[in-house]
Amino acid sequence: MNDMDAGDRLSDAQRMAARVHRRSRWTVRVYAAIGTAGVIYITICGFEVPNLVFQAAFVLWIGTVCAATIYAKRQPVEPRGYRRRFNRTVAVWFVVWMVVFIVGFAFFRHQPAWWVGGGVVSALIMYGGAYREIREARR
Amino acid sequence: MTTRHPRHGLDEVIHSPVRFSIMAALAAASKAEFGFVRDTVEVSDSVLSKQVATLENAGYVSVTKGYVGKRPRTWLSLTPNGLTAFNNHVATLRAIAEAAVPQPEE
Numbered sequence: 001m002n003d004m005d006a007g008d009r010l011s012d013a014q015r016m017a018a019r020v021h022r023r024s025r026w027t028v029r030v031y032a033a034i035g036t037a038g039v040i041y042i043t044i045c046g047f048e049v050p051n052l053v054f055q056a057a058f059v060l061w062i063g064t065v066c067a068a069t070i071y072a073k074r075q076p077v078e079p080r081g082y083r084r085r086f087n088r089t090v091a092v093w094f095v096v097w098m099v100v101f102i103v104g105f106a107f108f109r110h111q112p113a114w115w116v117g118g119g120v121v122s123a124l125i126m127y128g129g130a131y132r133e134i135r136e137a138r139r
Numbered sequence: 140m141t142t143r144h145p146r147h148g149l150d151e152v153i154h155s156p157v158r159f160s161i162m163a164a165l166a167a168a169s170k171a172e173f174g175f176v177r178d179t180v181e182v183s184d185s186v187l188s189k190q191v192a193t194l195e196n197a198g199y200v201s202v203t204k205g206y207v208g209k210r211p212r213t214w215l216s217l218t219p220n221g222l223t224a225f226n227n228h229v230a231t232l233r234a235i236a237e238a239a240v241p242q243p244e245e
Contacts, residue, residue, distance in 0.1 A: 006235040009159060013229060016163035019179045020171070074207055076175035077168050 021137035024079040028130045030068045031089070035126025037064035038093075039119035042100060046108075046115025079136065089129035096122050145238060148231035150224050152197045157182055158190050162225045165200065165217045173213040191215060199224055 041061040044054060100118030108114035153162050160180045165171060171179075177187045194200040199221030203214040217225065 006232040009156075009232050010229065010236060012156075012160055013163035013166075016160055016179060017167040020164055020167035023175065023179075024168070076172035078170050080167055080169050082169060 020077055021079065023075075023077050024082070024133075024137060026071065026075050027079060027082055027086075027133045030072050030086075031126045031130035031133065033064050033068045035123040035130070037061050038097070038126065039123035042097075042119035042122060043112075043116050045101075045104065046110065046112040046119075048110050079133070081136070082133070085129065085132060085136070089125060089132075093122055093125040093129075096125060145231050145234035148227065148234070150228045152193065152199065153224060153228045155190070157186065158194060159228075161187070161190055161194065161215075162199065162217065162221065162228075165215055166222060166225050168216070170203070170214045170216040173215060176215055194221070197221075 037060055041057045044057040096118070100115070100122065104111075104114050104118060153159050157180060161176060164176055164179045173184075173187065173191075177184060180187065182190075191200055191202065195202055198218060201216050201218050203216070205212055205214065
């Protein structure tokens with residue numbers, strides 16, 4: 001093998017990796033969808049809204065999580081390390097979610113500032129996960 | 140004294156262009172569907188099957204069959220040995236390419 005062949009092979013490897021990364025953009029959509037649906041649901045919990053609105057937000061939230069899970073399952077490629085990164089992000093996000101709900105219902109019921117703040121923090125964790133996936137694809 | 144040429148570090152199993160492309164695609168993924176790898180590497184089903192069998196026999200690729208809904212799917216992924224072998228192969232290719240870069244004259 002000469003140096004030209006070696007260079008060609010390395011270029012080929014980069015091209016293959018780029019195709020995999022391009023087809024892995026679904027991971028960003030999953031993080032963004034869960035983060036956005038979550039912030040809507042948490043925010044609504046802080047307002048005195050009719051029961052129907054609260055139920056609709058809950059259905060939207062559960063529906064989004066289910067849809068994102070099915071969407072992820074159907075993808076033809078999973079980027080290297082995605083599951084580990086996703087599980088870590090969800091673990092942190094879940095802790096924040098629990099704190100927002102437990103403390104919120106105990107001390108800040110119908111105080112929008114707490115719920116909006118909590119929603120934004122939980123969404124930022126998911127958006128951070130999305131950003132990390134974008135960075136991983138560029139490495 | 141003779142210096143061993145970096146090409147001796149190349150892995151004969153990965154060295155084939157198609158197998159190298161398959162390994163390169165799988166190195167970027169935890170797992171990938173058979174059809175996706177076929178389209179990415181731009182080979183036919185039969186060629187991919189044959190090359191994957193060679194890589195599987197070498198212990199570099201694992202093949203998992205399953206279903207998504209009612210559709211049968213075949214997933215390919217690199218084994219830890221396969222990932223190590225691919226990384227070593229790429230490092231050797233880099234060494235060959237760098238060795239060929241002319242040094243600046245003093």
